[in-house]
Structure formats: C-alpha cells, structure tokens
Amino acid sequence: MTLLLDDVTLTYEDGGGRLTALDRVRLDVPAGTVAAVVGPSGSGKSSLLAVAATLIAPDRGRVVVDGADTAALDRGARSRLRRERVGIVFQQPNLLPSLTAAEQVQLMAHLSGRPPAAARDRARELLAAVGLAGEADRRPHRLSGGQRQRVNIARALMNDPAVLLVDEPTSALDHERGAAVLDLLVGLTRERGTATVLVTHDREHLARADRVLTMRDGRLTGA
Amino acid sequence: MFVAWRDLRTAKGRFALMGTVIVLVTLLVGLLSGLTAGLARENVSGVTGLPADRLVFAEPPDGRSPSFSDSAVSEGQWRSWARRPGVVDAAPLGVRTTEAAAAPGSGGGTGGGAARVAVAAFGAEPGGRLAPGGLAPGRVVLSARAAEELGVRVGDRVRLGPGTAAVAAVEGDASHAHLPVVWTALQDWRRLPGAPGGATVIALTTGEGFTAAASEAADEALGTTALTVDEALAAIGSYQAENGSLQLMRGFLFAISALVVGAFFTVWTVQRAPEIAVLKALGASTGYLLRDALGQALLVLTAGTLAGTALAAGAGLLIGRSEVPFAVEPATVLVPAAVTVVLGAAGAALSVRRITAVDPLTALGSAR
Numbered sequence: 408m409t410l411l412l413d414d415v416t417l418t419y420e421d422g423g424g425r426l427t428a429l430d431r432v433r434l435d436v437p438a439g440t441v442a443a444v445v446g447p448s449g450s451g452k453s454s455l456l457a458v459a460a461t462l463i464a465p466d467r468g469r470v471v472v473d474g475a476d477t478a479a480l481d482r483g484a485r486s487r488l489r490r491e492r493v494g495i496v497f498q499q500p501n502l503l504p505s506l507t508a509a510e511q512v513q514l515m516a517h518l519s520g521r522p523p524a525a526a527r528d529r530a531r532e533l534l535a536a537v538g539l540a541g542e543a544d545r546r547p548h549r550l551s552g553g554q555r556q557r558v559n560i561a562r563a564l565m566n567d568p569a570v571l572l573v574d575e576p577t578s579a580l581d582h583e584r585g586a587a588v589l590d591l592l593v594g595l596t597r598e599r600g601t602a603t604v605l606v607t608h609d610r611e612h613l614a615r616a617d618r619v620l621t622m623r624d625g626r627l628t629g630a
Numbered sequence: 631m632f633v634a635w636r637d638l639r640t641a642k643g644r645f646a647l648m649g650t651v652i653v654l655v656t657l658l659v660g661l662l663s664g665l666t667a668g669l670a671r672e673n674v675s676g677v678t679g680l681p682a683d684r685l686v687f688a689e690p691p692d693g694r695s696p697s698f699s700d701s702a703v704s705e706g707q708w709r710s711w712a713r714r715p716g717v718v719d720a721a722p723l724g725v726r727t728t729e730a731a732a733a734p735g736s737g738g739g740t741g742g743g744a745a746r747v748a749v750a751a752f753g754a755e756p757g758g759r760l761a762p763g764g765l766a767p768g769r770v771v772l773s774a775r776a777a778e779e780l781g782v783r784v785g786d787r788v789r790l791g792p793g794t795a796a797v798a799a800v801e802g803d804a805s806h807a808h809l810p811v812v813w814t815a816l817q818d819w820r821r822l823p824g825a826p827g828g829a830t831v832i833a834l835t836t837g838e839g840f841t842a843a844a845s846e847a848a849d850e851a852l853g854t855t856a857l858t859v860d861e862a863l864a865a866i867g868s869y870q871a872e873n874g875s876l877q878l879m880r881g882f883l884f885a886i887s888a889l890v891v892g893a894f895f896t897v898w899t900v901q902r903a904p905e906i907a908v909l910k911a912l913g914a915s916t917g918y919l920l921r922d923a924l925g926q927a928l929l930v931l932t933a934g935t936l937a938g939t940a941l942a943a944g945a946g947l948l949i950g951r952s953e954v955p956f957a958v959e960p961a962t963v964l965v966p967a968a969v970t971v972v973l974g975a976a977g978a979a980l981s982v983r984r985i986t987a988v989d990p991l992t993a994l995g996s997a998r
C-alpha cells in the first residue's frame with residue numbers, strides 16, 4: 408500500500424477552541440490507482456492532502472507514505488520524503504518568481520541532487536506533455552493562470568513520485584485542456600504505479616477515478 | 631545556489647543598490663584606514679624605528695601617564711638601568727620639539743630669512759647604539775622630510791635652537807608627532823630651549839634574563855616607568871588623540887555596514903517567506919535554504935567589498951602622492967575588507983535565520 412491514512416484526526420487552533428478539519432479519516436490508496444475526493448469548500452480536502460504530504464502532523468492516527476510511518480521521521484527525513492517520493496500539485500500554482508517554467512520543473516531534480524543535464528531534457532518533456540513546449544523559458548509573470556497551473560503539475564511529476572497529491576488541478580483550465588491534463592495524470596498513475604489522490608469539483612473527472620470519496624465536515628465517506 | 635542565483639539575476643536592481651551601498655561603505659572604511667595608518671606612521675615611526683625594545687620614562691606624577699613631553703631622566707638613572715639584570719644596553723634619548731632653519735648662506739634657496747620648520751629633535755650619544763652614522767657634536771643627521779622642508783643638503787648648515795650644526799647625513803623618513811626627526815648629539819640637544827639636563831627617556835635593549843618582575847623592581851628602585859615600545863606610543867600626545875577618534879569612526883562604519891547588510895537581508899527574507907514556504911513544501915531542507923541564502927549574501931558582500939577596496943586602494947595611491955599622510959599596505963587595505971565581509975556575513979546570518987521559522991504548511995494556504 409503506497410498511501411495509508413488510518414484513523415487520522417487533525418485540528419487547527421481556532422480562537423479559543425479547536426476546529427476539527429479531519430475527523431477519524433481512513434484512506435488507503437494502492438499503487439497505480441486514483442482516489443478522487445469531492446466535497447464542499449472548507450470541508451477539509453486540502454487538509455487531507457497536507458497530512459498526506461507530511462506538511463502537518465495529525466493530532467491522532469497513522470500516516471504511512473511509500474511504506475514509511477511518518478510519525479517516526481524527523482524533519483529532515485520528512486523533507487527528503489517530500490522531494491523524492493511525493494508530488495504535490497498545489498491548489499494555487501505557487502511558482503517561484505525568478506525561475507523560468509523549465510527551471511521550476513528542474514528545481515525538483517536539483518533538490519534531490521540529480522544530474523542537471525538529464526533533468527533539463529525531462530523537464531522539457533513534461534512541459535511539452537502539459538502543452539507548454541513553447542513557454543519553457545518564460546518566467547511566471549509572463550504566463551497565464553492556466554499555464555502556471557500546468558507548470559505546477561509538471562513540477563509535481565518531475566521526480567516520478569510514489570504518491571501524487573493533486574488539489575483542484577483543472578479549475579483554471581478550459582474543458583479540453585482539463586481533459587488532457589487529467590489524461591496525463593491518470594496515464595502516469597497507471598504506467599508508473601503511483602498512488603494518486605485527486606481533489607476535484609469536476610464531475611467528469613470522477614468517471615476516470617478508481618474510487619470516489621466524499622468529504623463533509625472533516626469526515627471522509629465513499630464507495 | 632539554484633534559486634539564489636536566479637534571484638540575483640531577477641532582482642538585479644535591488645541587489646545592485648545593496649552592492650553600491652557596500653561599495654561606498656567599504657570605500658569609506660578603506661580611505662579612513664589608510665588615513666589612520668598614514669597619520670599613525672607620521673606619529674610613531676621615530677619611536678618604532680629605534681633599535682630598542684623598551685623605553686623607560688621618568689615616573690609621572692600621581693594620576694598621570696608617562697608622556698614624551700613631560701619625562702626627564704638623569705644620567706644616574708640610565709647608568710643604573712644599564713646594570714640591571716637582562717639589560718643589554720641602556721641608552722639615553724632626548725626628544726624635544728623645536729624649530730630649525732637653514733643657516734644663512736646654506737640652502738633654503740630664497741636668500742632672505744629662511745623658513746623656520748618645526749622638527750622633532752632626537753638627541754643621542756654619538757657612537758652609541760641609537761645614533762645614526764655620522765652623528766657628532768656640532769653635526770646633525772636629518773630625516774629626508776626634514777632636509778626637504780629645510781631645503782638643505784649634506785654639508786649645508788642648519789640653525790637648531792641657539793647654535794648651528796653641519797648636516798652630516800640625510801637618511802630615513804622617521805617622524806615623531808607629525809614632525810620630521812632631526813638627530814643631534816645629546817650634548818647639543820641639552821642646549822635646546824626647555825631641554826632638561828639629562829635626557830627624555832632611556833632606550834633599553836633587553837636580553838634573556840629580563841623579566842616583568844625585574845622591570846618592576848628596577849622601576850621601583852629608580853623611580854621610573856619602563857614600557858614596551860608599543861605601550862610607549864600612548865605617550866605621544868597627538869597619536870593618542872588622533873588614533874582614538876579615527877578608530878572609533880572606523881568601528882562605527884563597520885557596525886553601520888553590518889546593520890545595513892542585516893537590514894537589507896531581513897527585508898529580503900521576509901518578502902521571500904511565501905517562496906521559502908513553497909520550497910520547504912517541495913522538500914528543500916532548512917539547511918539547504920540557509921546555505922542558499924547565505925551564499926547569496928556572501929556573493930553580494932564580497933563583490934561589493936572587492937570593488938570598494940579596489941577603489942580605496944586606487945584613491946589611496948593617488949592621495950599618497952600628495953602631502954596627505956596615507957598608507958596603502960596589505961594591512962590597511964585587506965584587513966578592513968575582511969572585517970567588512972565577516973561583519974556583513976554575521977548581519978546576514980542573523981537575518982536569514984528567520985528562514986528556519988517559515989512553516990511549509992502556509993504554501994497550501996491563501997491563494998497568491
């Protein structure tokens with residue numbers, strides 16, 4: 408099992424008391440499958456991804472990423488896990504202003520200490536796959552919102568992650584482009600045996616997922 | 631330096647501004663250092679050039695410290711000092727500020743009354759350890775600047791105090807409290823206005839058996855204060871005053887440059903916090919981000935400092951040709967540069983430290 412959340416509860420500080428963002432969530436995503444998560448705004452979808460990405464430790468429960476129980480990892484080991492085994496497609500693009508599109512993607516290889524020459528080729532390939540072959544040398548301020556979002560996706564795929572966490576990937580894309588991006592994500596999931604969690608509002612995506620789960624007030628339910 | 635390097639490229643204007651500030655501060659520090667060293671040399675080279683390792687002053691009155699202008703030692707004192715254990719040689723030295731002029735008919739060039747020049751008259755026993763070659767009663771040895779200011783050459787005569795003396799030699803560029811040194815025989819020196827009967831200080835050359843305890847015992851017995859040559863520099867009034875204030879200015883400049891660099895990188899780091907959160911979320915370690923940011927700071931600092939130092943050295947060489955005392959030496963050029971880089975790096979290190987506190991979770995937060 409590549410991603411497992413077992414009985415996970417997460418609360419945030421909220422004025423005097425605490426706000427429960429995840430309430431005894433159980434989720435397991437086998438390698439090579441896509442789990443889609445739907446739910447209203449504020450229901451805890453991004454929080455679920457944050458816990459799976461080891462960006463925040465849950466109050467309770469177990470999080471296993473690519474075979475590693477994250478509670479046992481120190482901060483350095485969690486960083487290594489994120490850069491080498493986890494791909495995150497953020498809800499907003501989160502590009503670095505001083506890097507070109509190609510460099511945003513190469514950065515992942517650089518952080519993992521992989522050779523730059525091969526990284527350059529792979530980055531161009533991924534940008535071409537998301538339809539940005541011609542924009543590789545542009546910095547974010549010269550890209551449209553949808554183009555930025557596609558760079559964000561290419562970046563998440565750069566290190567062939569074992570776990571791919573995708574937050575609303577197509578909200579800024581037109582219908583056709585959204586379908587192409589989804590094809591890419593699903594294709595890679597199957598081909599490379601990735602465990603993919605896909606948060607989406609788009610009903611059309613749900614048909615492509617292996618499972619559809621619903622988040623409501625921090626509780627995850629579904630088939 | 632993957633990201634830091636590209637930040638430098640993208641935020642060229644901001645970093646150029648910062649670099650310029652560093653260049654200007656370093657230039658200022660370099661000029662001040664050269665001037666401090668140049669002034670110091672004019673103050674102390676007469677004393678530091680003596681073939682001696684200690685100077686003995688008459689014990690100053692309570693609450694005062696030894697000074698060349700007040701000290702007077704007697705023949706009895708230097709004879710006794712010469713017999714103390716570990717003392718190889720104890721030679722009397724007179725130090726007195728006086729006026730000199732080319733004697734009528736000698737140099738001076740202008741025919742009429744020759745210009746009077748303030749000089750530091752150093753009196754030593756002819757043939758003694760301190761005396762330059764050629765020194766004898768009725769003869770003086772001039773430093774190059776003294777000869778130039780008096781407009782005289784070897785063989786000319788100069789008026790010094792009440793008498794005149796022949797110029798036996800012109801050598802060295804010693805000066806004392808900004809005045810060029812003129813060596814005279816001790817017996818001639820004693821006839822200078824205000825000169826005491828003995829000498830001003832005793833110049834010691836010490837050997838093996840000379841200890842701090844022996845030095846104190848001799849001071850106690852003979853009513854003197856023995857100082858190392860370095861300590862004795864504080865007895866030159868003008869050196870004490872100038873060096874203190876110049877070093878204070880230099881210290882302030884160093885502190886200001888560290889603060890400016892620290893402030894710049896603090897603002898820069900705060901602005902970059904959202905990007906740092908993204909980098910952390912992507913898996914960059916805090917150590918990597920700190921190295922990246924510090925490398926960037928060092929690059930800007932070093933480039934700015936090198937440029938500023940080169941300008942200061944160039945300006946120093948130009949200034950050095952004029953009358954202004956200015957020393958361009960590795961110590962006056964490279965040491966301040968190194969201090970600027972080290973202090974600036976410390977300032978930058980304190981400010982990029984806040985990278986540690988950035989929470990990667992914020993990368994998921996509010997849309998930007």
Ligand SMILES: Nc1ncnc2c1ncn2[C@@H]1O[C@H](COP(=O)(O)OP(=O)(O)OP(=O)(O)O)[C@@H](O)[C@H]1O
Pocket residue numbers: 419420426428446447448449450451452453454455498991995
């Ligand atoms: N860092 C935080 N600190 C405190 N509360 C938070 C934090 N992040 C999220 N929350 C709260 O936790 C709840 C779940 O937020 P989350 O971002 O997971 O929702 P979501 O399902 O992703 O919503 P959306 O569809 O709008 O992106 C919300 O009530 C939100 O206000």
Ligand SMILES: [Mg+2]
Pocket residue numbers: 452453454498574
């Ligand atoms: Mg969300």
